[in-house]
Amino acid sequence: MPLSHNAFQLAVFGLNVSHGCTISTAEHGLEVNWAESVRLAQTADRMGLEALIPVCRWKGFGGASEFNHRTFETYTWAAGLAQATERIHLFATSAVPSIHPVLAAKQGVTIDHISHGRFGLNVVAGWNSHEVEMFGKTQLPHAERYALADEWMKLIEQLWTTPGEFDFNGKYFQAPRCYAEPKPRQRPRPPIMSAGVSLAGRRFAAKHADMNFILAPNLDAARETVSDVKRIAREEFAREVEVWGNAAIFCRPSHAEAIDYYHHVIEVHGDLVAAGNLLDTFTRESGSQSPDPELRAQYLRNMMAGYSGFPVIGTPDEVTTFLADMAACGLAGATLSWPDYGEGLTTLEAEILPRLERRKLRDRTRAAV
Numbered sequence: 539m540p541l542s543h544n545a546f547q548l549a550v551f552g553l554n555v556s557h558g559c560t561i562s563t564a565e566h567g568l569e570v571n572w573a574e575s576v577r578l579a580q581t582a583d584r585m586g587l588e589a590l591i592p593v594c595r596w597k598g599f600g601g602a603s604e605f606n607h608r609t610f611e612t613y614t615w616a617a618g619l620a621q622a623t624e625r626i627h628l629f630a631t632s633a634v635p636s637i638h639p640v641l642a643a644k645q646g647v648t649i650d651h652i653s654h655g656r657f658g659l660n661v662v663a664g665w666n667s668h669e670v671e672m673f674g675k676t677q678l679p680h681a682e683r684y685a686l687a688d689e690w691m692k693l694i695e696q697l698w699t700t701p702g703e704f705d706f707n708g709k710y711f712q713a714p715r716c717y718a719e720p721k722p723r724q725r726p727r728p729p730i731m732s733a734g735v736s737l738a739g740r741r742f743a744a745k746h747a748d749m750n751f752i753l754a755p756n757l758d759a760a761r762e763t764v765s766d767v768k769r770i771a772r773e774e775f776a777r778e779v780e781v782w783g784n785a786a787i788f789c790r791p792s793h794a795e796a797i798d799y800y801h802h803v804i805e806v807h808g809d810l811v812a813a814g815n816l817l818d819t820f821t822r823e824s825g826s827q828s829p830d831p832e833l834r835a836q837y838l839r840n841m842m843a844g845y846s847g848f849p850v851i852g853t854p855d856e857v858t859t860f861l862a863d864m865a866a867c868g869l870a871g872a873t874l875s876w877p878d879y880g881e882g883l884t885t886l887e888a889e890i891l892p893r894l895e896r897r898k899l900r901d902r903t904r905a906a907v
């Protein structure tokens with residue numbers, strides 16, 4: 539169930555968290571206030587982009603930028619923006635341990651009705667124990683997080699599709715005489731995205747999601763992930779799933795200016811303390827090895843540029859070519875972030891969308907499905 543008929547779909551990522559996805563003290567980072575959210579959401583809506591995908595964040599990462607310390611809660615944020623927009627899909631990004639599935643299902647349905655069928659759910663298993671503990675819970679081992687997420691999602695799907703009462707008896711959730719009306723406007727249910735790249739994350743996406751949102755170190759790795767996720771979906775679950783990538787755009791009229799811009803935002807003003815806090819938390823939580831110093835420096839740069847999405851640095855032609863290369867890898871779409879969202883959207887509309895149209899990757903006249 540694609541969000542539109544465009545060959546390459548585009549979403550704005552991280553509009554609800556301070557500094558968005560750019561870990562830097564450079565000027566024009568997102569502030570996170572309601573006027574800003576409405577203005578940027580309406581711009582993306584008018585441009586015909588497919589979706590707004592927020593980040594689920596409860597606590598920031600410190601440093602001089604206080605990266606992500608101001609955040610809007612994603613369901614209520616989507617509900618408010620549903621009233622302010624007309625066509626764009628509004629996702630809530632939901633960390634499984636932070637909300638009971640009965641409440642998540644009900645909030646999702648409510649937004650689906652407010653928006654006349656434009657709600658989407660982005661499920662994340664959750665990784666940050668500082669946040670999990672804020673809910674009075676203990677971080678589960680990685681595999682168990684996905685076992686919990688599997689039950690969480692099954693219950694939501696049943697609430698969205700099962701008429702009348704039903705009993706749900708799981709390991710993590712026991713919900714006798716469950717009931718939910720109304721059902722979603724979108725049938726059989728709103729689109730589901732899931733963000734995760736581990737084998738457990740891929741299987742979860744293959745089983746439950748319409749779109750798997752991934753990170754990859756390079757386009758070759760992305761191509762491999764796309765074919766692996768699609769294979770698992772077909773072979774194990776007889777399903778089709780899209781795979782979406784993530785790109786952090788640094789676009790300027792000339793290549794040299796784009797390099798200078800990246801240098802200014804990341805090399806000069808990048809917040810290594812906040813990025814280090816994020817990377818250390820992630821390394822600890824995922825049980826992965828601390829990377830060697832050179833690899834760590836590269837991880838930190840990519841994290842600062844856009845939450846480890848592909849850093850795309852160049853002219854409008856070069857950015858367009860990179861997005862086309864993403865499409866050629868089999869990615870169905872990209873979530874985008876910029877150091878300055880207002881300026882980024884302006885350049886996207888004026889310079890990049892027309893080029894994507896000329897390459898037949900998008901068509902402004904194609905309405906959302």
Ligand SMILES: Cc1cc2nc3c(=O)[nH]c(=O)nc-3n(C[C@H](O)[C@H](O)[C@H](O)COP(=O)(O)O)c2cc1C
Pocket residue numbers: 592593594595631633662663664665666733734735736737738739740751752753784
């Ligand atoms: C593209 C992407 C976006 C994510 N966004 C969030 C988020 O907004 N909030 C969050 O708590 N976790 C987020 N996560 C992390 C997930 O919670 C997940 O636990 C983590 O990626 C580990 O899953 P994996 O081992 O399957 O990759 C994201 C992960 C990916 C890959």
